[in-house]
Amino acid sequence: MESGTGDTRLFVQLVVMMLLEFAVFGSWFATVSLVLATHGLPTIIGTAFSLAALAAIVSPMVFGAIGDRFMASQKALGLAHLLGGVTMLFLPFAVRSGAGGLVLALVFVYMLFFQPTLGLTNAIAFRHLGANQRRFPYVRVFGTVGWVIAGQLVGWMGLSASTNLFYVTAAFSFLLGLFSFTLPATPPPAKGVRFSWGDLVGAKAFRLLRRRNYAVLMVCALLVAVSLGVYNTYASTYLGALGFTNVAGLMSVGQASEVAFIVTIPFVLRRVGMKWALFAGMCMWAVRCVLLIEAAGHGSWLAVGAIAVQGVCQDFFLVLGAMYVGEVAPVELAVQAQSMLILMVSGFGQFIGATISGQIYDATVGAHQNGPLSDWTAVWVFPVFSAVIAAVVWGVFSRHHRTPQNAPAEA
Incomplete structure (x- = not known):
């Protein structure tokens, strides 16, 4: 610059x-x-x-x-x-x-x-x-x-x-x-480079799956993204059913909390480390969905709390996940390693979450016109289990050690 x-x-x-x-x-x-x-x-x-x-x-x-x-x-x-x-x-x-x-x-x-x-x-x-x-x-x-x-x-x-x-x-x-x-002009970065279908899907990053920590993170990212997919799909509909009118404004509170929590990342990493910070983010997704379940019978204000914890859910999952990939991936595979994380989260994880929750919704809430709010419980229980399994897998199987960025991929 x-x-x-x-x-x-x-x-x-x-x-x-x-x-x-x-x-x-x-x-x-x-x-x-x-x-x-x-x-x-x-x-x-x-x-x-x-x-x-x-x-x-x-x-x-x-x-x-x-x-x-x-x-x-x-x-x-x-x-x-x-x-x-x-x-x-x-x-x-x-x-x-x-x-x-x-x-x-x-x-x-x-x-x-x-x-x-x-x-x-x-x-x-x-x-x-x-x-x-x-x-x-x-x-x-x-x-x-x-x-x-x-x-x-x-x-x-x-x-x-x-x-x-x-x-x-x-x-x-x-x-x-x-x-x-x-x-500013930004020329195509790969102009003149031989076209490879494998590069489009990050095939070279698959070798990183030989590393325990990277493989465990990808599995956990997929599971947490399932919860994310359910939330993105039905949160606004659920808030409408709870009686909220300014749903768009209410949901933007979640993004505001992301701004607030992102500044805490350096402090949290110093105090508890990368592994347990990621663990907290995964657990919070389960807590968020439990709050949404409880909102149906114990006060819609709990749904506001579920939205407000987005800073922990997103920053301590997506942001830390990207940082963790940056630690374990060698320089020559950094871009494709990040692409694989995005593919797991925005692609496969959210696809599974949206598809399965759609089937649950159609069989419960969608099947009963003006039915009770308790019909929503089945929709939110599914992502609770997905997030809990992710947290358990991460807590038990990850062995966090800082890896030099120039380490060979076949370590």
């Missing part, structure tokens, strides 16, 4: 990019299940989130390869958001008309465009921060701020359960799409 004015300008550009990226995501993803349930499409909620997770698995093959080899990253980011914005414009009509199949197709297509942008924004930021990599958390935290702003805006406008929600997302998408073309 250049010093002085250029340094400041670049930092501001990266901050705005990250803020808009998660404003796009947070403006619709947090309450889309409530929108579907309100407009007579509750039975496709699980499938919609399963398709979103599936897009996280296949999208690198659809769009990621283009950004890696044939198009500058900032242009790929802009194009993806412009196409995503156009796709969003068709969703209000599809939902209002009750065309479930069309809604699912549009959600899948949109997520094919959106999922690669999460990696593109990180890549652009790291590329231009250069030697100032330690500034990245200060850039990334504005992504959480963007999610909070979008959630509060949607809630204030009264759109938590409205199809007009998608127009807000489209507006944010077009804004970021156009802004992306003003970002």
